[in-house]
Amino acid sequence: MNYEVVIIGGGAAGLSAALMLTRARRSVLVVDGAEPRNKPAAHMHNFLSRDGQSPLDLLKHGRAEVEGYGGEIANDTVRGVTKTGDGFAVELSGRVVTGKRLLFATGLVDEVPEILRSRWGKDVFSCPYCHGYEFRDRKLAVFGEEMKVALVRQWSADVTHVPSVDGIEVEDDRLVAVISGSERIPADALVYSAQLTPRDEFLLALGAETSETPMGPFVRTDDKGRTSVPGVYAAGNVTDPAAIVIVAAAQGAQTAGMINVDLITAAS
Structure with a gap:
């Protein structure tokens, strides 16, 4: 299957980006392994109008909203990502999909x-x-x-x-x-304070550059979510270890807007 945007990671950042892009009538696939960082927590906080909600409920409602606008969500694991002539190939467990743009919202792991x-x-x-x-x-x-x-x-x-x-x-x-x-x-x-390990192995394999942070090296993006690799974007904890849920969601939406403009520019 061919998509305009493949989003790897279906947490707050990934789903927020998918919502923005599906409402812009883009074809979007979200690939998610259903292992969010905040899964052990019963509640999330500091999310305006959602304070105290279960983080898993947020994702459940977010998935439904994305699918309601025609977005697709694959409960799958990414096995590899490669650059193609006009986009990227993403290898899943049983198939390969392609996307003109990639957004990584893969988060990080608390080494507890x-x-x-x-x-x-x-x-x-x-x-x-x-x-x-x-x-x-x-x-x-x-x-x-x-x-x-x-x-x-x-x-x-x-x-x-x-x-x-x-x-x-x-x-x-x-x-x-x-x-x-x-x-x-x-x-x-x-x-x-657990050691933080970003889920960035595929970003690094594509050649994304990193910057040193107080929590170690993280993939560097500009203020619109663009990495150093053309066509590859990142949002949420995979690039910003300090982002709480509402910040990650905002980053996903902002990055989605940039991806949409990028696709418009490429087509003109």
């Missing part, structure tokens, strides 16, 4: 230690803007980054900095951080 994974997105989290209010005025522990303690104190005065953790226990449904095998610090929630 095994000892924290079962509580991640619940009472162990990275972003106090996303989860801090729910644990306001309670006992919090901050792992690793001491500079984050001052930020977390906006939500609670009872904050303990913990340089490292050997284990996590649960007593009466309350977390206990175990340090150096003996010291134990009970807390209502733990703030942990």
Whole structure:
């Protein structure tokens, strides 16, 4: 199948871009593996008019809106991406599709230690803007980054900095951080700055350039989502690790507008 735009990644950025492009009457395919970064969280916050909504509900409604305007969504995994004469070929698990333009909205992965994974997105989290209010005025522990303690104190005065953790226990449904095998610090929630790994392997394979950020190298885009590779765009956490859900959605919409203009220019 041939499409004008293939969007790889169906989170807030990808679906927002797809909505904009389908309403502009572009043929769009969204390829998504249904593993959003915020899947462990029961609620998302700071999204105007959607505060407290399940992130999975946001995606469910977003998919329905895109499909309502004729967009296609493939629950599939991308196996490879190559440049063709007039666009790009995207290899899926059982077929190859082509697109005149590509938008990567593949997000990133929080590299969470095994000892924290079962509580991640619940009472162990990275972003106090996303989860801090729910644990306001309670006992919090901050792992690793001491500079984050001052930020977390906006939500609670009872904050303990913990340089490292050997284990996590649960007593009466309350977390206990175990340090150096003996010291134990009970807390209502733990703030942990996970290492961030962008899902950018296909972007890099196409030759997209990166820029150094405080969180490591991320694919560089201009303010319209264009990468250094003509015809290839990126939006959301794959290029901006600090983007919360509403920001990623806005980036997707803005990038979609640029893609549409790009296609108009190419056809004239």
